[in-house]
Amino acid sequence: xxxxxxxxxxxxxxxxxxxxxxxxxxxxxxxxxxxxxxxxxxxxxxxxxxxxxxxxxxxxxxxxxxxxxxxxxxxxxxxxxxxxxxxxxxxxxxxxxxxxxxxxxxxxxxxxxxxxxxxxxxxxxxxxxxxxxxxxxxxxxxxxxxxxxxxxxxxxxxxxxxxxxxxxxxxxxxxxxxxxxxxxxxxxxxxxxxxxxxxxxxxxxxxxxxxxxxxxxxxxxxxxxxxxxxxxxxxxxxxxxxxxxxxxxxxxxxxxxxxxxxxxxxxxxxxxxxxxxxxxxxxxxxxxxxxxxxxxxxxxxxxxxxxxxxxxxxxxxxxxxxxxxxxxxxxxxxxxxxxxxxxxxxxxxxxxxxxxxxxxx
Numbered sequence: 616x617x618x619x620x621x622x623x624x625x626x627x628x629x630x631x632x633x634x635x636x637x638x639x640x641x642x643x644x645x646x647x648x649x650x651x652x653x654x655x656x657x658x659x660x661x662x663x664x665x666x667x668x669x670x671x672x673x674x675x676x677x678x679x680x681x682x683x684x685x686x687x688x689x690x691x692x693x694x695x696x697x698x699x700x701x702x703x704x705x706x707x708x709x710x711x712x713x714x715x716x717x718x719x720x721x722x723x724x725x726x727x728x729x730x731x732x733x734x735x736x737x738x739x740x741x742x743x744x745x746x747x748x749x750x751x752x753x754x755x756x757x758x759x760x761x762x763x764x765x766x767x768x769x770x771x772x773x774x775x776x777x778x779x780x781x782x783x784x785x786x787x788x789x790x791x792x793x794x795x796x797x798x799x800x801x802x803x804x805x806x807x808x809x810x811x812x813x814x815x816x817x818x819x820x821x822x823x824x825x826x827x828x829x830x831x832x833x834x835x836x837x838x839x840x841x842x843x844x845x846x847x848x849x850x851x852x853x854x855x856x857x858x859x860x861x862x863x864x865x866x867x868x869x870x871x872x873x874x875x876x877x878x879x880x881x882x883x884x885x886x887x888x889x890x891x892x893x894x895x896x897x898x899x900x901x902x903x904x905x906x907x908x909x910x911x912x913x914x915x916x917x918x919x920x921x922x923x924x925x926x927x928x929x930x931x932x933x934x935x936x937x938x939x940x941x942x943x944x945x946x947x948x949x950x951x952x953x954x955x956x957x958x959x960x961x962x963x964x965x966x967x968x969x970x971x972x973x974x975x976x
Contacts, residue, residue: 617708621740622976623654625732626969627724628776629805629940630931631891632874632898633785635906637770638822639829640788641842641871644878645776647783648805648966650724652716654733656741661709666692668714679706688765691731695760699735702756704744712737719962721811723930723937728773731757732972740974750971754778780971784878788842796881799968801945802888804952806920808912809961810936817933821863821906828856828864846872866905873898892926892942899929908934912959919958923951 627650633643659665664677675692677683681700686693696706714733718726735756739748746752757774761767771787782796832839835855844852849868856864877894880887899917903909909917909930920928920941927942943951948965955963 617658618741619658620976621654621656621710621737621974623656623733623736623740623972624975625652625654625729625736625777625972626650626780627652627718627726627729628773629724629803629938629966630772630776631782631940632877632894633772633870634898634902634930634932634934635818635821635825635908636867636870636874637772637785637787638818639825639841639867641867642784642786642874642878643770643772644782644784644874644881645772646800646803647776647780647969647971648724648803649969650716650718650805650964650966651969652714652718652726652729652733654712654714654737656710656712656737659709659711663709664706664712665709666712666714670715671720677706679709681705686764688767691727691760692734694764695731695735695738695756698756698760698764699738699744702744702746704739704742706738706742708741710737710741719807719938721937722807723932723934724805724807725773725777725932728757728761728777729972731760732774732777735760736972736974750779751775753972778972780969782881782968784881794878798881798886800886800888800891800942802926802943802948803966803968804920804925804941804943804948804955804963805931805938805966806916806941806952806955806960806963807938808910808916808936808959810910810912817908817935824860824863825867828860829867831856831860832864841867842871844868844871862905866901869901869905870898873901888926888942888944895927895929895940895942896921899927902930902934906934910935913937913939915958916955916960919954920951923947923954925951 626647662679666675754775784794917928
């Protein structure tokens, strides 16, 4: 018996620590935020899934069954249908589907992963599958559809932070694991630059340079383990790295160290927001000055937030556009938001930690 109506809700996400780390198999700390994508599906007793996305003026139609062709890279909806076939989830009834969202597009808050997770949860709820349906399974499906199916250069952060919800520490390498922090963090703000982020090109470029630098060290130092390298050891290893790659090697080690220090803070019973803010600022310095991920507008936004009394601020995601995340003192969010708007932010708003993708009806 098919369900007449299904409503699914998925949050956006912001990255607190670990930008440009997950594609190296290094950990990240991310946070689901209360900006949402809502999928509403109503059975239409036809042999088609009719998907309407009024926010972007886009409509798609899919056939019931498996006869929908092969997806191109970036065609997330069709790719998810193909991935879910592997789990015996195949549409057998038509639905009218409407997807709306207040998650900014191309701004570094993972609208694409939220889309995939609402769509995957709907399909599984409507048509079943051969797996136990957990948040971890939904996250894996989204990752397979967004990254592995087409060999894209992303990591696991977006799908798992949105799928699992809360604040999550993700070990993204071969020994994949995660740790959840079910605690609020007051004072978070997201500010959008209005400049589209340059996802695929930037990720591919920086991943390649970091990987080449790490490979050079591994060839000369067989006992080198990226995850265990410390900041103090950087000078020792740099002698094995080509001059033009040294900065990328150093950034990988320092950013990993910052994430580890942040993890220890999140493990404490009481969160020291001053310490978290300091670590965010240090992380931003590496992303800006080592990896050159900012643009003047984003520099202005970060400076404005800090000048207004924020504890920390950093660019989020692939960079050269997109958004920043800010940690303000609790109670001073409005003051910082005002400063961000005056500095040219397209939009800025306080956010809170969200519980992740879920069915709400």
